[in-house]
Amino acid sequence: MTGLVKTQIIQKMKDKKVCIVGLGYIGLPTMGLIASKGFSLVGVDVDSQKIAALNKGEVYIFEDRLEELIQNAIKNNKIKAQAIPTSASVYMIAVPTPLIAENKSPDIIYVKQAIQNVIPHIKEGDLIIIESTCPIGTTEKMQQLIYEARPQLKDKIFLAYCPERVLPGNILYELENNDRVIGGIDKASTEKAVEFYTCFVKGNLFETNAKTAEMCKLVENASRDVNIAFANELSMISDKAGIDVMELIYLANKHPRVNILQPGIGVGGHCIAIDPWFIASNFPKEGKMIRTAREINDYKTLWTIDKIKDYISKFTEENQKQPTVAFLGLTFKPDVDDIRTSPALFITRQIVEEGYNVIAVEPHIEECKNIKLVSYDEALQKADIVFKLVAHTAFKDKSESNIINLCYV
Numbered sequence: 001m002t003g004l005v006k007t008q009i010i011q012k013m014k015d016k017k018v019c020i021v022g023l024g025y026i027g028l029p030t031m032g033l034i035a036s037k038g039f040s041l042v043g044v045d046v047d048s049q050k051i052a053a054l055n056k057g058e059v060y061i062f063e064d065r066l067e068e069l070i071q072n073a074i075k076n077n078k079i080k081a082q083a084i085p086t087s088a089s090v091y092m093i094a095v096p097t098p099l100i101a102e103n104k105s106p107d108i109i110y111v112k113q114a115i116q117n118v119i120p121h122i123k124e125g126d127l128i129i130i131e132s133t134c135p136i137g138t139t140e141k142m143q144q145l146i147y148e149a150r151p152q153l154k155d156k157i158f159l160a161y162c163p164e165r166v167l168p169g170n171i172l173y174e175l176e177n178n179d180r181v182i183g184g185i186d187k188a189s190t191e192k193a194v195e196f197y198t199c200f201v202k203g204n205l206f207e208t209n210a211k212t213a214e215m216c217k218l219v220e221n222a223s224r225d226v227n228i229a230f231a232n233e234l235s236m237i238s239d240k241a242g243i244d245v246m247e248l249i250y251l252a253n254k255h256p257r258v259n260i261l262q263p264g265i266g267v268g269g270h271c272i273a274i275d276p277w278f279i280a281s282n283f284p285k286e287g288k289m290i291r292t293a294r295e296i297n298d299y300k301t302l303w304t305i306d307k308i309k310d311y312i313s314k315f316t317e318e319n320q321k322q323p324t325v326a327f328l329g330l331t332f333k334p335d336v337d338d339i340r341t342s343p344a345l346f347i348t349r350q351i352v353e354e355g356y357n358v359i360a361v362e363p364h365i366e367e368c369k370n371i372k373l374v375s376y377d378e379a380l381q382k383a384d385i386v387f388k389l390v391a392h393t394a395f396k397d398k399s400e401s402n403i404i405n406l407c408y409v
Contacts, residue, residue, distance in 0.1 A: 016089035017042070019121075021114040023050050023081065025270070025338070026131060026164045027094035028061055029171045032069035035078040037200045042088065043081040044117075054081040062337045062364070063171050085118045090196055093118075093130045094164075099274060105281040106135045115142045119149045127158040127192050133217055133271070134161070135278045139210035143185050160184040160193035161210045163217030168269070168336045179203040183213030221275035222290045227261050228272070229293035232300040235263035235409060246408055262408050265389055266301030266343030268332025273297070273341045301343040304406060305350050311385055311404065312356065319384075325351060326383035328403070329390020330362040330371070337364040344389035359383060363394045 018034060020027050023045040031043050045051055053060055057071040073079040085091070095110040111132050122128070128146075130139055139161040147154045162182045166174040180201055184190030190207050197205055208216070231249070238245035249260045267273045280291035308325075315323045332342035339345050348371055352358045359372050361379045379386060380400060388395060391407045 017087070018090045018092065019044060019085050019088035019118065020092045020094060021045075021085060021118065022093065022095035022110075022132070023047075023054065024094065024096065025061055025168065025171070026166070027092070028054070028059065028070075029063055029066055029166075029175060030092065030094060030131075030164075031079060032066050032073065033172060033175050034200050035073035035076075036069050039078065039199070041073075041079045042086050043079060044083065044085050045081065046083065048083065051081040051083060054079075063169070065172055069172070085121055087121045087123070089123075089126055091118045091122070091126065091128045093128070093132055095132050096270075097132050097134055099277055103281065104277045106278045108134060108138055108141075111138060111142065112145065115145055116149075119146055122146065122150065122153060122157060124153065124156040125158075127160070127189075127196060129159075129193055129196070130161045131164050133163060133275055133278070134214050135282055136211055136214050136218075138214060139183075139185060158184065158189040158192040159210075160189045161213045162193060162197065163213060165217070165220065168333070168338045176200065177202050179206065181206050181208060181213050181216045183208040183210040185210050215279075218275050218278050221272045222279055222293075225267060225272050225276045225297060226289060226293040228264070228267055229296040231261040231263040232266075233296050234260070236300070236303055239409070264300070264343075264408060265304045265347065265406055267297040268340065268342040268344070269338065270340045273332075301346055304343075304409060305347055307406070307409065308347065308351060308387060309354075311387075312351075315385055322356060323384030324357045324359065324382055326374075326379035326386045327351075327358065327360045328376070328379070328386065328388040328395055329392055330360055330368060331364055331390055331392075334391045335364070335393050339365065339368070347389060363392060 018039050018041045020031050020041060021044045023043045027043065031041050035041055043054065050060060057074050059067045059070055093111060093114045095114050097111060098107050099105065100107050111130065111134060130142065139159060143159050160182055162180055165178055180197055180203060182190055182193045182197060182205055184193055194205050194207060235245040238248055245263060249262065252258050252260055276290045276294045280287040280294060312323060312325065327348045330342060330345045330348060331337060331339050348358060348360055352370060359374045359379055359382060361376050362368065362373055367373060386403045388403055388405045388407055
């Protein structure tokens with residue numbers, strides 16, 4: 001696409017109003033980015049506190065430049081947050097898709113509700129884009145939902161799926177610069193969605209169908225999960241065999257065609273720890289490796305808890321008292337404020353629930369339910385045992401010999 005053609009597309013699309021449903025880790029930064037390109041947007045969320053904060057220019061997610069983008073957009077009357085959708089030309093769905101705890105299957109109820117809420121406002125020629133992580137076939141189900149409620153819109157709207165693929169802590173940059181996969185319910189829908197993303201994405205836009213785009217998102221994270229599971233399984237074997245797993249991996253990676261990842265205390269976040277179940281639950285016979293990898297990574301967190309309890313038992317036996325235990329890091333990965341499905345947080349809460357005296361250091365959040373947060377210096381002063389769970393940069397230059405580093409066990 002030439003620069004001239006892209007400019008013409010942007011000028012044509014800028015007049016169209018955008019409605020984003022879901023103002024979380026994806027929806028809010030996406031709104032800020034699109035507004036910075038000159039679009040007018042309405043953001044919709046069920047959380048009244050988010051709406052109130054956003055309309056005052058306050059952001060509740062830490063991302064570099066996000067607050068500046070939102071405040072500039074409000075100043076220029078480009079964005080407004082509210083509880084219900086409004087008429088627009090483009091609707092973006094960015095709501096959560098949680099797992100059903102009983103059977104680890106995906107729950108698309110929020111996606112369905114979001115679509116139902118925008119259905120009364122959809123007009124002929126409108127574009128609806130789903131960005132929420134979804135099981136295969138969801139976009140087609142939402143198409144049926146729309147046509148059942150508004151049969152007059154059949155074949156007169158555009159519907160596409162475009163999964164996000166961003167890294168918390170660097171979301172705005174990656175929203176703009178990462179390549180995107182876009183799959184419509186038909187070719188016209190794909191092309192219409194590509195036109196829209198052209199206005200704010202510098203990366204390549206790859207066209208496909210809706211099912212393939214849905215699967216692509218799941219496969220990307222399942223692939224990473226499988227590779228992490230190998231490293232985690234290797235670490236547990238090495239521990240039992242009395243081998244330094246980090247030295248082992250370092251040496252094995254000297255082979256020109258081997259690239260083993262580093263092990264850890266488990267897998268967290270809203271993608272790698274969740275998305276593989278979307279495949280494994282819907283394809284139980286075929287998705288055996290994906291399921292096993294998920295189980296290994298979940299087990300690694302429980303294995304780490306057992307290691308911690310071994311340290312505690314040894315201290316108790318040697319000192320005839322229970323120790324005060326400090327944990328360094330609670331987020332799901334270094335240098336972010338995101339605690340969703342965090343193995344570090346799960347570990348800390350499990351030790352708290354077992355009745356031990358626990359304190360924690362987490363420089364990226366201000367409070368955490370049922371966990372006492374303290375400064376790094378206070379943790380070292382008060383704790384008998386200190387476990388590092390997350391490799392935050394803030395801990396990088398701390399070389400105290402009594403810290404047990406579990407980040408790569």
